[in-house]
């Protein structure tokens with residue numbers, strides 16, 4: 274091994290833990306084979322790396338098949354304004370929480386691995402529909418399990434990951450498995466005993482969304498509201514509501530937190546706030 278290669282190998286190991294895609298993991302592992310020790314006693318290490326490359330390549334293949342709609346991978350069609358997954362080790366109350374948050378009626382039992390397939394429910398946040406999925410319990414080395422890659426890919430594609438845990442070690446196992454699968458964790462950790470309203474608010478706030486109401490002149494505000502990314506403008510709302518609205522846009526009238534006064538007249542660039550009511554006037 275050339276001088277400093279040991280140092281570079283270590284740096285690559287570090288990069289590997291922080292890689293946020295599978296293809297990035299493959300690239301780093303291949304580089305590790307290049308710079309790593311090549312002598313006889315390092316054979317075990319090299320074989321381990323090669324095995325991981327094979328594993329990740331097969332995952333890439335599976336995900337490619339899933340995105341084409343073929344292969345045995347489990348994919349869940351996105352519905353609503355956002356998709357949230359509940360993930361955790363077994364028996365931590367994932368199904369219990371899903372049943373409390375959504376309309377789903379999953380099987381809840383005191384034995385382990387009760388949930389064997391993803392359970393889907395809809396969470397209604399002030400009229401905004403958030404698809405919420407319980408992923409079957411995660412175990413250590415989950416990628417090596419038959420359905421591991423498929424179940425983890427549900428978490429990969431979600432807008433928010435919610436780790437359900439009873440103790441800190443539970444969450445640690447999940448975080449490790451996410452790292453192993455190159456899924457960045459920017460989510461939240463909750464207990465099934467946490468105050469339900471607090472959990473709902475945490476989910477909403479972490480999704481980075483706001484909800485606003487549209488209104489037709491002379492009528493009351495429409496229901497349900499429209500979900501938008503934080504920082505959205507009248508233009509973003511108009512785009513969601515009707516394509517023609519921007520071409521024909523004259524002005525908007527606005528009520529709520531972002532308005533200086535009721536029925537303030539604003540243009541397309543006006544930044545909206547949660548619970549605003551917007552009346553678009555067109556030519």
Ligand SMILES: Nc1nc2c(ncn2[C@@H]2O[C@H](COP(=O)(O)OP(=O)(O)OP(=O)(O)O)[C@@H](O)[C@H]2O)c(=O)[nH]1
Pocket residue numbers: 361362363364365366367368369370380381382383384385386387388389409410465466
């Ligand atoms: N005391 C108490 N028991 C709970 C709570 N949440 C869940 N349980 C119990 O814990 C057991 C497992 O709950 P589930 O909601 O099925 O847990 P899960 O994480 O979905 O479990 P698996 O799908 O089997 O991995 C059940 O017997 C629940 O009644 C809780 O907040 N308090």
Ligand SMILES: [Mg+2]
Pocket residue numbers: 367368369379380387388407
């Ligand atoms: Mg369950």
